[in-house]
Amino acid sequence: MLLVTNDNSQLINVFDLNSLKPLDPVSLPPGLYARSIALSNYSKVLATTRGANGSSPSPVVGINLAFGFASAAPSIGIYTNLVDPRGALVASPTGRSIFMPMPDGNVALYDAQVDAFISSRKYASPLSGAYAALSDGLFLAGNHVFNSAMVEVGEVDLLGGESSGATVVDGRGLLSGTPPGEAA
Secondary structure: OEEEEOOOOOEEEEEEOOOOEEEEEEEOOOOEEEEEEEEOOOOOEEEEEEEOOOOOOEOOEEEEOOOOEEEOOOEEOOEEOOEOOOOOOEEOOOOOEEEEEOOOOEEEEEEOOOOEEEEEEEOOOOOOOOEEEOOOOOEEEOOEEEOOOOOEEEEOOOOOOEEEEEEEEOOEEEEEEEOOOOOO
């Protein structure tokens, strides 16, 4: 199954990858547009959203694929459910956790087993560049590496450039970057 967000649309398109046919779309709450989607190993699907004005904090929604709708809870764990609309979501390789980096410097971690965001932290500097969940305990945003408590445990030396892509292949992290002075 493939889920596709659409800018300025309150629908998430759903495609069956076996038959290569579209399925019924998922409807979002009024005034919200999905931005980034991640799936946990407990079949919990989360999506960041942005409101119609594009800049105000917006909720993370849970997606119910069986019934074709998304809903926003008032809180996500111990946190109020309002985040930077430019935030992104990425599941760890096992699907047990979902990492949410935001350009405003916030990072948060969702634990699928407890069905809640369990840790977050705000950094003084903005985050930009690639992001990845390297494992259930290591996460990357830009050149910053975080542990599951969202504490920075290291930085990747990008030799003056910026990260532009990151993933895990065969249990190893893969990071791409731009040369110094070039835009990502």
